[in-house]
Amino acid sequence: MTTEPRIPDDTQQRSNEPAPERWVRTPPIDIFETEQGLVLRADLPGVPADGLELQVQDNRLTLLGRVASPVPDNAELIHAEYHSGDFFRSFILSDDVDHERISAKLTNGVLEVLLPRIPRSLPRRISIQTQ
């Protein structure tokens, strides 16, 4: 019998870490299943590799992406359709995610996190000794 891996619970907590004057956004994500486990993709436009902090603590996966401003400081905003700002989101991982093997890559502003399942242990035969 197979048990469904739990969907990582998304708590969407706001981080206390970034300075309060910075705008913090919740990035949109996709989560899908593969043979090996779960894959999470998040849109983090403008986040360079060194601006990304990905942390697993206990059962919580936290992502924080810091956006480097694409314009010089003296640029004056004359028309705004979106808020630029850092990205933050956290997830509760299910127990069958192998925390040690979590890996991630960031390509063109899209983060991909691989959450492999803990390999199911094979049935083990227990030998019975007769006395």
Added chain:
Amino acid sequence: MPVFRWGNPLEALPDLEREMDRWLKSVEVAFEGLRLGRPFPALNVFVVEDAYLITAELPGCEVSNLDIEVADGALTLRGNRSPQKDVPADRFRRSERMSGDWERSVTLPERIDEQGIQAELTNGLLRVRFPKLPATAPRQIKLNESPSSPV
């Protein structure tokens, strides 16, 4: 307790119809999310001393699937986002990221140097720079005296 139902044997049809409607609506939302609602991509426009800057967030966009065009005083951005094409739909647990074709046109300010426009795409963030044309000295326009005005 009725063992079988009298009436229209096709009465299950409206149910089916409703089900189809619901399904189609969800498809529509998924597909048209980009077109309806807010224009995509959202743009911010900045001005610096010698140029205008436009920024847009295009996560997952590569230079090869982005078109930028300037014609008749308008800037057109065009692209395609299909970040999930490699994943069968039934594998998704959650799907919030948008996908599909998109196109957006904006009118440019008049006094810019169209030859000097530069665009760069870094980490899914597009930045287009439009240099302002240098200010020209005011030019006096000579009035011609008309020989006689028609009566």
